[in-house]
Amino acid sequence: xxxxxxxxxxxxxxxxxxxxxxxxxxxxxxxxxxxxxxxxxxxxxxxxxxxxxxxxxxxxxxxxxxxxxxxxxxxxxxxxxxxxxxxxxxxxxxxxxxxxxxxxxxxxxxxxxxxxxxxxxxxxxxxxxxxxxxxxxxxxxxxxxxxxxxxxxxxxxxxxxxxxxxxxxxxxxxxxxxxxxxxxxxxxxxxxxxxxxxxxxxxxxxxxxxxxxxxxxxxxxxxxxxxxxxxxxxxxxxxxxxxxxxxxxxxxxxxxxxxxxxxxxxxxxxxxxxxxxxxxxxxxxxxxxxxxxxxxxxxxxxxxxxxxxxxxxxxxxxxxxxxxxxxxxxxxxxxxxxxxxxxxxxxxxxxxxxxxxxxxxxxxxxxxxxxxxxxxxxxxxxxxxxxxxxxxxxxxxxxxxxxxxxxxxxxxxxxxxxxxxxxxxxxxxxxxxxxxxxxxxxxxxxxxxxxxxxxxxxxxxxxxxxxxxxxxxxxxxxxxxxxxxxxxxxxxxxxxxxxxxxxxxxxxxxxxxxxxxxxxxxxxxxxxxxxxxxxxxxxxxxx
Ligand code: SF4
Numbered sequence: 217x218x219x220x221x222x223x224x225x226x227x228x229x230x231x232x233x234x235x236x237x238x239x240x241x242x243x244x245x246x247x248x249x250x251x252x253x254x255x256x257x258x259x260x261x262x263x264x265x266x267x268x269x270x271x272x273x274x275x276x277x278x279x280x281x282x283x284x285x286x287x288x289x290x291x292x293x294x295x296x297x298x299x300x301x302x303x304x305x306x307x308x309x310x311x312x313x314x315x316x317x318x319x320x321x322x323x324x325x326x327x328x329x330x331x332x333x334x335x336x337x338x339x340x341x342x343x344x345x346x347x348x349x350x351x352x353x354x355x356x357x358x359x360x361x362x363x364x365x366x367x368x369x370x371x372x373x374x375x376x377x378x379x380x381x382x383x384x385x386x387x388x389x390x391x392x393x394x395x396x397x398x399x400x401x402x403x404x405x406x407x408x409x410x411x412x413x414x415x416x417x418x419x420x421x422x423x424x425x426x427x428x429x430x431x432x433x434x435x436x437x438x439x440x441x442x443x444x445x446x447x448x449x450x451x452x453x454x455x456x457x458x459x460x461x462x463x464x465x466x467x468x469x470x471x472x473x474x475x476x477x478x479x480x481x482x483x484x485x486x487x488x489x490x491x492x493x494x495x496x497x498x499x500x501x502x503x504x505x506x507x508x509x510x511x512x513x514x515x516x517x518x519x520x521x522x523x524x525x526x527x528x529x530x531x532x533x534x535x536x537x538x539x540x541x542x543x544x545x546x547x548x549x550x551x552x553x554x555x556x557x558x559x560x561x562x563x564x565x566x567x568x569x570x571x572x573x574x575x576x577x578x579x580x581x582x583x584x585x586x587x588x589x590x591x592x593x594x595x596x597x598x599x600x601x602x603x604x605x606x607x608x609x610x611x612x613x614x615x616x617x618x619x620x621x622x623x624x625x626x627x628x629x630x631x632x633x634x635x636x637x638x639x640x641x642x643x644x645x646x647x648x649x650x651x652x653x654x655x656x657x658x659x660x661x662x663x664x665x666x667x668x669x670x671x672x673x674x675x676x677x678x679x680x681x682x683x684x685x686x687x688x689x690x691x692x693x694x695x696x697x698x699x700x701x702x703x704x705x706x707x708x709x710x711x712x713x714x715x716x717x718x719x720x721x722x723x724x725x726x727x728x729x730x731x732x733x734x735x736x737x738x739x740x741x742x743x744x745x746x747x748x749x750x751x752x753x754x755x756x757x758x759x
Contacts (some may be wrong), residue, residue, distance in 0.1 A: 222723030381701030395424025436486035443476025448496025454571035661707035
């Protein structure tokens with residue numbers, strides 16, 4: 217997804233980097249090319265910072281930018297002849313600095329300070345990685361916590377994988393966090409702390425940095441005139457040029473990259489790329505594009521085609537002849553980028569005829585038996601045993617309840633058998649199949665896997681000697697579990713166990729929940745859990 221609301225994140229970081237005055241209560245507004253009391257700064261952006269009064273005078277305030285993109289911050293006393301209060305800070309790209317020198321005053325009232333801070337580069341990098349496949353609203357909290365914990369490359373390089381996983385837990389696509397940290401280590405240990413500065417080097421040298429991320433970092437942070445192609449850009453470009461061929465094909469993707477690299481503004485590549493992504497996120501949206509308000513509609517072939525159809529329809533209405541088709545509107549299948557002949561232009565879809573994607577592959581279906589192993593803790597609250605997954609593969613290094621893959625089609629008794637065997641070997645304790653209590657089935661969709669966890673619980677008495685040769689394991693309270701590096705799927709499993717416990721205690725009290733508890737014992741899923749078809753059928757009361 218990439219570009220949606222990229223600017224606020226970028227700016228948010230800049231604000232958090234304004235270190236000398238930590239008393240500022242809030243930050244407002246920014247807009248490219250904005251003019252305020254000191255002139256216009258080509259290629260610059262402005263941020264307005266509100267009240268930063270200390271001892272009757274504005275404190276400054278470094279505003280920072282990565283290496284080559286120098287950042288200028290300015291300060292002023294409050295209550296000057298304009299009667300204005302507040303402080304404005306601007307940062308300008310290197311092209312402005314070249315034009316105006318490294319230090320200067322654009323207006324007598326302002327004192328300029330030059331600050332640099334590579335942490336902004338890290339901020340761009342982290343936000344780009346987090347925003348892959350994830351909505352901005354989800355990312356913001358993770359981003360802020362991450363930057364607070366590891367504000368520099370050195371700090372990130374010194375972090376452990378466990379810490380990274382803990383902070384990343386819930387964000388999905390866990391390998392992204394792991395590789396981000398590996399890349400930071402590489403920059404610090406092998407590249408003398410110096411980030412590669414071109415898209416080519418970024419992609420070649422840093423783990424986890426693909427073509428899109430490399431282009432985004434190089435253009436936004438280093439001003440390299442290179443394009444970016446993410447989901448939003450694909451949509452905009454396909455509509456602009458009526459590209460109807462399958463956008464998941466390599467040939468089409470290469471063509472889109474060529475277009476993006478050709479189109480990118482040479483003097484402000486970062487702004488251009490962000491604007492293009494923003495256009496896709498806010499105007500040229502997947503289902504309801506705002507074509508009439510679109511700033512590039514004059515150049516858009518898809519929109520032109522819709523307009524022609526409308527004009528043709530109205531001419532027909534008045535009995536006039538149909539317009540001659542434009543040579544640009546080649547027929548279906550006319551070239552490798554056109555709509556396929558089998559699925560030609562559909563008038564009812566308008567511009568949303570583009571882009572086209574091949575049908576999604578069906579996700580792989582997998583079954584896993586999971587056991588919530590618990591004991592009474594010191595204060596009577598339950599404690600759970602969790603184990604660490606292998607350091608490679610799906611959910612690498614994350615913690616989970618003891619689990620093992622299940623062959624499809626096993627009956628409940630067979631599932632219990634294999635799970636009991638697994639637990640026996642691991643705990644070196646006799647585990648009776650009948651002591652395993654079925655909780656329900658938890659379904660979790662990974663990007664390419666439809667995973668069903670068949671969840672059981674088992675209460676243990678006293679301490680358990682775990683097989684030292686097995687994966688690392690530990691007992692945790694509920695609170696510790698939530699703070700651990702566990703996946704969203706495991707959080708759902710724990711929720712299912714808690715729901716079952718609630719239902720059971722209701723049953724014990726003879727409350728209304730008694731009936732639900734009975735159903736649970738018959739194999740149903742506790743309230744709020746997603747049911748697989750098999751669990752649903754199993755849950756039906758006998759006729
Ligand atoms: Fe997208 Fe419509 Fe703008 Fe074309 S005119 S780029 S289809 S919003």
